[in-house]
Amino acid sequence: MSSYSRAERAPWGDFPKVVRNGDLGSLTNEPEYQAAKQGDAEAALNLVERLISDDTVAQLKTLIGDDKPRIVPVLAVEAAGNNKIPAMMAVVLADRLGLEVETDIVQREKVARTGAGSDHRLAFNPTFEGEVIPGQKYIVVDDTLTMGGTIASLRGYIENNGGKVMAASVMTAHEGALDLAVKPKMLAGINEKHGPAMDAFWKETFGYGIDRLTQGEAGHLRAAPSVDAIRDRIAAARNEAVNRVGASRTATTARAGQQQSPAVKQSSGNSGEDLLQAAQEAETEQQALLESAPIEQTYQQTLALYVQAKHDQVERIEDRLEQLVDRQQARLQQLQSNAPGLLSLPRTKAAWQQQQAQQQARLQTLHTRLDMVREIKEGMGIHAPKIEELATRKMRADDPELAGDWDSMREAARRHQALMRKQEQEKKQAQERERGRSQSLGLSNKPS
Numbered sequence: 001m002s003s004y005s006r007a008e009r010a011p012w013g014d015f016p017k018v019v020r021n022g023d024l025g026s027l028t029n030e031p032e033y034q035a036a037k038q039g040d041a042e043a044a045l046n047l048v049e050r051l052i053s054d055d056t057v058a059q060l061k062t063l064i065g066d067d068k069p070r071i072v073p074v075l076a077v078e079a080a081g082n083n084k085i086p087a088m089m090a091v092v093l094a095d096r097l098g099l100e101v102e103t104d105i106v107q108r109e110k111v112a113r114t115g116a117g118s119d120h121r122l123a124f125n126p127t128f129e130g131e132v133i134p135g136q137k138y139i140v141v142d143d144t145l146t147m148g149g150t151i152a153s154l155r156g157y158i159e160n161n162g163g164k165v166m167a168a169s170v171m172t173a174h175e176g177a178l179d180l181a182v183k184p185k186m187l188a189g190i191n192e193k194h195g196p197a198m199d200a201f202w203k204e205t206f207g208y209g210i211d212r213l214t215q216g217e218a219g220h221l222r223a224a225p226s227v228d229a230i231r232d233r234i235a236a237a238r239n240e241a242v243n244r245v246g247a248s249r250t251a252t253t254a255r256a257g258q259q260q261s262p263a264v265k266q267s268s269g270n271s272g273e274d275l276l277q278a279a280q281e282a283e284t285e286q287q288a289l290l291e292s293a294p295i296e297q298t299y300q301q302t303l304a305l306y307v308q309a310k311h312d313q314v315e316r317i318e319d320r321l322e323q324l325v326d327r328q329q330a331r332l333q334q335l336q337s338n339a340p341g342l343l344s345l346p347r348t349k350a351a352w353q354q355q356q357a358q359q360q361a362r363l364q365t366l367h368t369r370l371d372m373v374r375e376i377k378e379g380m381g382i383h384a385p386k387i388e389e390l391a392t393r394k395m396r397a398d399d400p401e402l403a404g405d406w407d408s409m410r411e412a413a414r415r416h417q418a419l420m421r422k423q424e425q426e427k428k429q430a431q432e433r434e435r436g437r438s439q440s441l442g443l444s445n446k447p448s
Helices: 033-037 041-051 054-064 085-097 118-123 149-160 184-194 197-206 215-223 227-260 262-267 272-337 346-380 385-398 400-444
Strands: 019-023 070-073 137-144 164-173
Touching: 019 054, 033 041, 033 085, 041 085, 054 085, 054 137, 054 164, 070 085, 085 137, 085 164, 118 215, 118 227, 137 149, 149 164, 184 197, 184 215, 197 227, 272 346
Parallel strands: 019 164, 070 137, 137 164
Antiparallel strands: none
16 A cells, blocks of 8 residues: 555546647747746746637636636645745636636645656656546646646546546647547457556555556557566656755755854765865755756756657657558559450450459558557557657757756765765764763763
8 A cells, every 4th residue: 555645547438639829838038938837927938828728718718618617727836835826827728718717626745747757757747636626617727737646636636526628628639638538459469468467556555546547658568578677667656756855855854954053064075175175065965956947947948849749750750650551452453454354365364353353462561550659659659668668869969968957966966965875974973982082071070
């Protein structure tokens, strides 16, 4: 049984495709984006008002008809601050659709999913709290759709508490990620590869079955070599998150100790010069961490564009194969329309039959290849580890400077954590030595 808080999911039913306003990554270059993600409501409102399209509004009008759903934004605290884009998107849509915004339903904890990898997203789905009005209909809105876990979890919370989510809309997403509901073919592929063990593991760990996953999430399960591999990835992602929190707390404790206990600092090293050098190193590493945020954001945004490019490449291959199939079918139909007559020579008939067999074999080969490409596209999806691996490789080859900055930033973070652990250890050792000296002085001062 997992000790982590569990997100809620609900059966998909006939849930419609998510309505997107723009392509994945299209917000990142907007002048208001950074401020909006970090909690500037005015910047977020200006961003959404300028970019929200009439087509997005029209699609939502079609989905809701004469109903009056309440619009629920994903109100979350992210690593960069309180992201205001979903809230302002709800305000703008409510104004244009004549609806009301629901602000009582909020995300319970910070899971830091923006820019996170697929394993972290699988391991940490957000949970929500707040009053759901029984029988009330809702529209869920968020700034970006990646694997769809956040929208699926918010929808699950609302529906499991008596509400009904009619639709969802986001500012940006890849077109291939809009159909959230996991497809029967995907579930069959998971069961065929892993048997019932994957569903049992997911129910034990997360409290719901694989039939309530999104298509993007399920693609990772089918691509995994085994249930144990997924189990290890989930555990590793959770351990990494715990270590990050622990390192952050250790760094905070060490800095507080350095500021409040000068006597301890003086006794924790062999000389003041050593302490000065350690302080300078800490300052340098801390500055590197502060500067790492834009590097990490740029890296993740660039990677997202390359992932999209790789997915688009698969789609182009599918289109080309479909064209080849159409041409081959046309050739075969033309050949069949020119079949030899009853009075044709046996040699002519034999040549025609051989040619027909060749054309049919070629058509069958094209169909097989097309089915394979479609299976790759559907089974792996835009969020598949293989797609991400290929995209990462290509991005690093095309932009070695950004890759180098990313590697340097990660190395600086590791060095900083190591330094903080070392300073914490030295602090504890100094405290133990101080206690030992105090006890020795106490014993020597006792009357004989």
